[in-house]
């Protein structure tokens with residue numbers, strides 16, 4: 681579920697790695713410190729780790745280097761193909777944050793730049809699904825665009841418009857970017873304690889531990 685933005689990735693897959701490297705001016709601030717952001721997520725992963733929305737596999741590569749036991753999930757066919765070419769030995773499952781192959785216990789759930797494709801109700805549903813799957817000290821580690829509050833979200837849309845970054849402004853208005861207080865509430869209500877860290881002007885780290 682939350683697959684309504686697939687057509688964007690059909691188009692974007694081929695040039696995605698150029699975007700994260702800063703070649704698209706509109707998205708430079710979103711992908712500022714991209715490599716460190718992904719390392720920050722990967723370094724926290726232990727044991728059986730499920731990654732949602734692997735895209736071209738940039739976080740995946742770091743997770744494989746750390747030798748976690750990885751289950752890779754990606755709903756977009758073009759992205760899956762690019763990642764499959766990069767990691768021929770890895771099975772990449774067609775799935776999403778909510779519909780994914782049945783798995784036994786998981787120690788870590790990770791994702792980068794993807795959770796905003798779910799509405800807040802779907803985010804809650806995802807956390808509810810992960811709670812029984814996670815082991816006793818299980819954790820969720822996500823890096824994604826979020827905002828301190830709704831006003832900050834609106835300010836960033838206006839700033840993007842003022843800079844002529846209309847594609848970014850559209851994206852920030854269209855997709856389901858949430859706020860830190862909402863994320864905190866959803867996690868508390870579904871059985872987690874959580875800490876947040878801001879990693880650039882857009883991206884926050886969410887590190888939740890099952891209570």
Ligand SMILES: C[S@@+](CC[C@H](N)C(=O)[O-])C[C@H]1O[C@@H](n2cnc3c(N)ncnc32)[C@H](O)[C@@H]1O
Pocket residue numbers: 681682683685686689700732733734735736737738739754755756759775776777778791792793794797798
């Ligand atoms: C911006 S890319 C991020 C890719 C990679 N994780 C990274 O950090 O570079 C977002 C990815 O999320 C995937 N995606 C979109 N909707 C999703 C959903 N509902 N569940 C899981 N992944 C989703 C897209 O297909 C795409 O590969």
